[in-house]
Amino acid sequence: MNPNTLDKAAVAKILRELSLLLQLKGENAFKVRAYDTAADRILGMTQDLGALVREGRLQELPGIGQGLAEKISELVSTGKLGFHEELKAEFPPGLLEMLQLxxxxxxxxxxxxxxxxxxxxxxxxxxxxxxxxxxxxxFGAKSEAKILEGIALHQRAQGKRKLLGDVLPTVEGLLELLRAAPGVVRVSPAGSVRRRAETVGDVDLLASAPQAGPVLDVLANAPGVAVLIGKGESKCSVRMTEADLQVDLRVLPDEDFATALHHFTGSKAHHVRLRGMGQDKGLKISEWGVHQEDGTKLPIRDEADIYRLLGMQYVPPELREDSGEIEAALEGRLPEDLVSLEDVLGVVHCHSTWSDGKNSLEEMARAAQALGLKYLTVTEHSQAAVYAGGLKEDDLKRQWDEIDRVNAAVPGLRLLKGIEVDILESGALDYRDSVLERCELVIGSVHIRHSMNEEQMTQRLLNAMDNPHLNIIGHPTGRLIHEREPYPVRMEAVLDKAAARGVVMEVNGKPARLDLKAEHVRQAVQRGVKLVVSADAHRREDLNHLVFAVATARRGWARKGEVLNTLPADRFISTLKGLRC
Incomplete structure (x- = not known):
């Protein structure tokens, strides 16, 4: 096999670059779209790409004709594409980076x-x-100022913290390798990955084994390692090709695993508080164990033992930020029924090829079924979202007919008939009430005019909640991490109105959104506002965004009973409707 061959992700990346380069040349939209479509097909395929190339079967993929098949074959076989190199040579190398602004x-x-x-x-x-x-x-002065703001956002994102969603697949792949390493007893991520923070710097992994060397070798030789930074007796550091990510692995005896895991999970502020509490009790807590004043090392089987020694409840990793969790755990007030992924029965906020999604309704339904889910809310964009293929009012009836057909074809999984309706500048919703009242659920979201001032945007959301057919506010602050700041809004006023009107708030799991963020989730919970954890899925793979929505809800102290899509479908719908009565 040629060592320069490319995997699916690398091929898709080059296809998307070709789309951008052709747009720079002013090529027609049909030709440009073909490369983006091919990238989507490559990323979404379950077959082995190399096998399809070797067997000459690429044209079996929808949307890939002979010309694209030849280019993809050249990429996979040689690791490069002459056409790509020629196009890049026509433009300054920094122009593609400018398009990321x-x-x-x-x-x-x-x-x-x-x-x-x-x-x-x-x-x-x-x-x-x-x-x-x-x-x-x-352009003009305003455009100039906006460009500078975008550059500042872009520069903060470069070489700094990465989205949890971009990092987690790489981490999980490494953990799978390490679990199979010789002699491994336990293995876990630590740091911000384990706390499920929004963004991640370097990744810390911990393993326990009688001998460290063979385990360290597994990381040093793992697929995707670009550089071996260093390897000692108990630690190995590498830089991964994917996401330019540094990974540090420590291997230690199993008797030290729990205290080391606690130490390297952090947060630093949480751990410092616990060390101080330990000192008050004559205990020294460190990564090397828990010792009494006379030097006696206490047996620590798991992290819960540390908290028991300090007379407090166990604190889940997502809550360890020194934001009140220590006081609550000492008083026995920490929630012990935080929502978990296993609690979630249905996935909220999904799109299909009816608007700007990449998969059909049946494909989305079968993907949700494969994940063990019981229902999926179909919430396409509404008519104002022309840029996203928003549905006219008359389109809904035709889509609902298809939903009925899919529900009959996919037993055990129910598609719910909903809409993600635009909240217009005035706060009005994009469909007539006579249409909205026939939907099983209505998500209202802001998609345009993020530049309104705080008072205008706050009033926009408050007005929207006066509509009795609105069930859920989608991605309530509009932020895109590293790309777009949240629009200015008085979240306390929005949550107060949601509590009074029975409007549910979305915890959007798209890794670049995570909106509501954890601190707003906690404010919502304190007011009795109900939540949904959502995927904002535009393709089958996006259903896995539920992982990040659940993590964010947990970081906001949300219990299972506060998240409505832990309910069966009929109760989910009746509860949404009942809250608005």
């Missing part, structure tokens, strides 16, 4: 390149600060 499309990028010779993010920042961008037709 918020609101920076190919037309804008090309205008900047042609008129100002701006070919990189650094060039663009310089041109903005010198006031040259505002002089261009179609």
């Amino acid at each position: 918020p609101d920076m499309g190919p037309k804008k990028a090309m205008a900047l390149w042609r008129e100002l010779q701006v070919g990189s993010v650094a060039d663009l920042e310089r041109a903005c600060r010198e006031g040259r961008v505002r002089a261009l037709k179609g």
Whole structure:
């Protein structure tokens, strides 16, 4: 096998680059879309890509014709594509990075390149600060300021913390390898990954085994390792190709595993508080164990033993932020029934090919069924979302007919008839009440005009909640981590109104959203506002976003009973409706 061959993710990345490069050249939309479609097909396929190439069967994939099949075959077989290299040579190398900036499309990028010779993010920042961008037709001073804001967001994201959703698949793959390593007794992630923080820096892994060497070798030689940073007697550090991620593995005797895991999980503030409490009781708590004043080492089988010694409840990793969890655990007030992934019966907030989704209703239904879920809410975009293929009112009846057919074809999984309706600038909803009242559930979301000021945006959401057919507020702050700041809104006022009106708040699991964020989840719970954990799924694979929604809800201290899609479908719908009565 050629060592330069590419996997599915790398092939899809180059196909998407080709789409962008063709857009820069001004190619027609049909030709451009073909590359994005091919990338989607490659990422979504379950077959072995190399086998399809070797057997000449790529054209069996929908949307991949002879020309694309030849290009993909060249990529997979040789690790590069001449056509890709030729296109890249036509533009400054920094132009593709410019396209990663918020609101920076190919037309804008090309205008900047042609008129100002701006070919990189650094060039663009310089041109903005010198006031040259505002002089261009179609830009202006406001555009210039907005570009600078986007550059600042982009720079904060580069070389810094990564989205949990981008990191977790790599971590889980490594954990699977380490569990099978010689002599391994226990293995776990630590740090921000284990606490399920929104973003992750370096990744800490811990394992226990009689001998560290063979376990460290497994990480050092793992697939996807780009650089071996260092390997000693008990620690190995590598940099992974995927996400440019540094991973540190420590291997220690099993008797020290629990205290080391607690120490490296953090947070630092939580651990410092516990060490101080230990000292008050004559105990020294460290990664090497728990010792009495006379040096006697106490047996610690698991982390719960540490908390028992301190006279408090066990604190789950997601809550260890020194944000009141220690006081609650000392008083026995910490929730012991935090929502778990196993509690969730249905997935909320899903799109299909009826709007901007990538899979059909039946494909989404069967994927949800395979995950053991019992229902899936079909909530396409509404008519105002033209950019996302939003449905006209008349389209809903046709879609509901298809939902009935899929429900008959996929036993054990129920599709619910809903809509993600746009909340317009006034707070009005995008469909007439006579349409909304026939839906089994209605999610209301803000998708445009994020630039409204705090008072305007707050009033927009408050007005929306006056509509008796609105059940759920979707991604309530509109943020995209590293890409777009949340729109200004008085969340306390929104949550107070939700509590009074019986409106449910979404905890959106899309890794770039995680919206509501944990602190707002906690504020909602304190007010008695009910929640749903959602996937915001636009393709089958996105159903796994439930993992991140549940993690965020747990970080906000949400119990199972506070999350409505832990209920069976009929009770879920009746509860949503009943809250608005």
